[in-house]
Amino acid sequence: MWEVAELGNIPEKEVWYRTLEARHGKELQEKFSEATVAICGLGGLGSNIAVALARAGVGKLILIDFDRVDISNLHRQQYKAVQVGQCKTEALAENLREISPYGLFQTYTTKITEENLQELLKEADIICEAFDDAEEKAMLVNGILEKLPEKYLVSASGMAGLGPANDIRTRRVMKRFYLCGDEVSEVRGELGLISSRVMLCAAHQAHTVLRILAGVQEE
Amino acid sequence: MIKINGMSCDVAGKTLAEYLATTNFNLARIAVEKNGDVVPKAQYETTVLEDGDTVEVVSFVGGG
Numbered sequence: 001m002w003e004v005a006e007l008g009n010i011p012e013k014e015v016w017y018r019t020l021e022a023r024h025g026k027e028l029q030e031k032f033s034e035a036t037v038a039i040c041g042l043g044g045l046g047s048n049i050a051v052a053l054a055r056a057g058v059g060k061l062i063l064i065d066f067d068r069v070d071i072s073n074l075h076r077q078q079y080k081a082v083q084v085g086q087c088k089t090e091a092l093a094e095n096l097r098e099i100s101p102y103g104l105f106q107t108y109t110t111k112i113t114e115e116n117l118q119e120l121l122k123e124a125d126i127i128c129e130a131f132d133d134a135e136e137k138a139m140l141v142n143g144i145l146e147k148l149p150e151k152y153l154v155s156a157s158g159m160a161g162l163g164p165a166n167d168i169r170t171r172r173v174m175k176r177f178y179l180c181g182d183e184v185s186e187v188r189g190e191l192g193l194i195s196s197r198v199m200l201c202a203a204h205q206a207h208t209v210l211r212i213l214a215g216v217q218e219e
Numbered sequence: 220m221i222k223i224n225g226m227s228c229d230v231a232g233k234t235l236a237e238y239l240a241t242t243n244f245n246l247a248r249i250a251v252e253k254n255g256d257v258v259p260k261a262q263y264e265t266t267v268l269e270d271g272d273t274v275e276v277v278s279f280v281g282g283g
Contacts, residue, residue, distance in 0.1 A: 047281040130283055131283055132281060132282060134245075137281075138248045141279070142260055145250065158280050173275060177252075181276060185280065185282070186281045187281050213267040
């Protein structure tokens with residue numbers, strides 16, 4: 001179920017973790033290594049969140065998306081031109097294994113619904129909402145808050161266009177529900193999502209996940 | 220008075236659904252929290268707003 005990478009010439013596991021511990025400290029790295037984080041949607045937000053968390057040494061990532069890599073994704077999402085046409089779950093897991101060979105990545109190539117979200121997300125300590133569509137975002141957030149109230153949820157809203165980077169922020173809406181973004185910039189007209197601003201928002205989400213794992217949280 | 224998204228509103232006695240009907244919120248794009256807990260969608264019509272309640276309506280926009 002949790003596949004470990006089989007790659008070529010890579011550092012040994014012990015060296016890998018010793019290096020992470022040297023960067024984060026042993027205690028913090030253990031918290032990261034023991035964590036399971038689910039990422040719902042593997043587009044501009046989700047693929048960038050996944051890369052940040054994999055690099056930080058988060059132990060298990062649950063990657064969920066029903067879609068395939070499209071050429072129109074490549075301007076902001078962590079896929080490669082040769083991966084166009086692949087399932088995003090498989091393509092991202094492949095890329096993450098190259099980045100973090102000892103991370104464990106579980107993939108579900110399926111659409112998340114009100115009916116299946118409990119089953120898909122039950123193993124996660126923290127869930128990232130990383131959908132594109134506003135109504136789907138609301139469905140997932142309501143579903144998690146109602147059915148999985150014990151989970152931490154890190155959602156995002158408002159990161160389109162070329163607005164100021166500093167307008168992207170993180171807000172603790174409820175005890176276990178954080179919202180990242182400027183909450184207003186939506187995709188409309190010709191100016192859609194710009195890689196850097198989507199990455200800023202994804203970085204807010206990934207950073208919030210790491211802060212929750214570390215036990216340092218805003219009031 | 221009821222505090223909704225930081226503003227004092229004179230809507231005590233109304234249900235959440237009645238209040239939302241007076242706003243521009245798109246019901247398919249929101250999540251509502253009252254006094255620290257989520258209000259399930261199915262309870263909007265039966266949730267009565269009371270003096271001193273703090274309500275937050277989070278409205279999602281597209282993009283990700």
